Amino acid sequence: NAGVTQTPKFQVLKTGQSMTLQCAQDMNHNSMYWYRQDPGMGLRLIYYSASEGTTDKGEVPNGYNVSRLNKREFSLRLESAAPSQTSVYFCASSWTGRNEKLFFGSGTQLSVL
């Protein structure tokens, strides 16, 4: 099993460009998440999807949109990239419910120039 797969692994954008980060999981999990991690910092939740068809804002949603395309896939879109969005982005998934453990992808390193 691949677990949680993120694409691309690296991306460089110019200010104002748009792009979509893709995430897919093959564990039949209900819930999926997008986090960002700035250098030397902890993870911050951008958006999450408790189940197919639902999405909710996390701590830092501004500048991002998400789509839960189906149970497997959860994408993160930057409509107009800004240098402040330079970060490493992690996707994760879990079963739905309290105390469920998260499974993470390997991350996307994004630089916005």
Added chain:
Amino acid sequence: LAKTTQPISMDSYEGQEVNITCSHNNIATNDYITWYQQFPSQGPRFIIQGYKTKVTNEVASLFIPADRKSSTLSLPRVSLSDTAVYYCLVGVNNDMRFGAGTRLTVKP
């Protein structure tokens, strides 16, 4: 969402036992305590979870006192490869938020 407090950083030497304590004073009755480990350039990975007393697996032990207001992650005989950030999470639903974690540095 129960708030957690951990030390920002810790140093240790190879072969020592390392104990990282997390305080969670407002833990709810049905909350479990979960620890994650994150190596540089990787996503966090689950290492251990517990509800009360002691839990042990091949990686670590988790000690939880009777009042459950704190927990201690114990790493036996650490090696250089245990250098990582360790996160404590308590009783989360889908809004799973990580704090800054504890940055453990193991020295030769």
